[in-house]
Amino acid sequence: MKQIVINGGKTLSGDIAVSGAKNSAVALIPAALLSNEKVTITGIPSISDINALNEILEYLDAAVLIKDDVIKIDASNVISKEIPESISVKLRASYYFMSALLSRYKHVEMYFPGGCAIGARPIDQTLKGFRALGATVIEKDNHFKIFAKELKGTYIYLDMPSVGATINTLLVATRAQGETIIENAAREPEIVNVANFLNSMGAKITGAGTSKIKIIGVDYLKSGFAEVIPDRIEAGTYVIAGALIGDDLNIKNVIPEHIENLILKLKEMNVPIKVNSTNIIVSKTNNLQPTNIRTSGYPGFPTDLQQPLTVLLSMAHGVSTLEETIYENRFQNIPYLNSMGANIEQLSQHIIKIKGPCQYQGGTVLATDLRAGASMILAGLIAEKTTYIDKAEHVLRGYEKIEEKLKQAGADITIVDI
Secondary structure (H helix, E strand, C coil): CEEEEEECCCCECCEEECCECHHHHHHHHHHHHHCCCEEEEECCCCCHHHHHHHHHHHHCCCEEEEECCEEEEECCCCCCCCECHHHHCCCHHHHHHHHHHHHHHCEEEEECCCCCCCCCCCCHHHHHHHHHCCCEEEEECCEEEEECCCCECCEEECCCCCHHHHHHHHHHHHCCECEEEEECCCCCHHHHHHHHHHHHCCCEEECECECEEEEECCCCCCCEEEECCECHHHHHHHHHHHHHHECCEEEECCCHHHHHHHHHHHHHCCCCEEECCCEEEECCCCCCCCCEEEECCCCCECHHHHHHHHHHHCCCCEEEEEECCCCCCCCCCHHHHHHCCCEEEECCCCEEEEEECCCCECCEEECCCHHHHHHHHHHHHHCECEEEEECCHHHHCCCCCHHHHHHHCCCEEEEEEC
8 A cells, every 4th residue: 555645835936838638538548449450548637547448458358559658559459358347447437448348349247346435426327328320238247248230310308417428429429320419418628638539530420528528420430649638636736736835836737717716715715816827826825715605517617626636725815615515435535634733513415514714734644635635735735744645546546746846846745655
């Protein structure tokens, strides 16, 4: 088990460069299986989730070449064989292989995907899309067998704008016969990234980034290219770090429009922040004001940033509230923040009240999931004495070289094996 050790109170300054988006990369890599030729993806982050995806690619007999942040995938010899639970359980995004293999081979068998334990994350909307396109789904004991004689375009209304369901339906529809319309589609930038990748291979997709996506199916996809967009959640996490303990901390390789909701909230909280076309400069203020947050799908406030932002809210002069509308189990970080000195009360399953400002003290805490781990790091950066964060593997799933980046900006942080 890995542990993050932080000696807090060190001002952050200088530059932090944002890596490629985890949530794009984990969809782009399975999408490569739709091509009958070689594809190239640049800007791949070096995180454990990518390693898990590559393990599945190699298991399926794809030829994979990785150098620095570039991955080249030749899926011409891939066969659709059962993906065992031992590798599918390593990450939630493994279920993108369901749609990729179904789209190309009309048959897939695998086990329910894994990922962080942040609450129920059913795949009912994904399965709804598969069935609407003509697939039969047989589920038993977390094992899925999905097949179709033919896949036909259709009209699909998603009951909620799920990112996973939107991408999965998009992948299957890309090689289905005829036209597919996805209504109430998720609008996240990562979906646009995937759609542009598929279009570079010869797909016919319009409307990605809106709530209505149109796909005209094609029989063959050629070689293609994608550049992973900057990770908006990583960017937001470092911007929050700058608001907590920064002195002109410069966050580089950012698309500010992707975190506009966060930027507006930080300005509302009186955070000194300067937004440029590709970078954001942020500093700490001693007059941090409270605010209220409600998570929602893009372009609303992202659920993946609510746990990191909770730390900043706890330093505001007054009472803030935070409502989580996406996942029912995403307050697992609260007991650990309170053990370090925060004053956070859980009013209901979905709402917390944060009173500030507080003074964090170091201690031993747990990264219960990826973004909870990020919140523990932020608390450790501003805490007195030393903070020890167990189960750091969760954090390493989604933040490339986080130790190196924070050290470069002035933090006293190390990752050790225990």
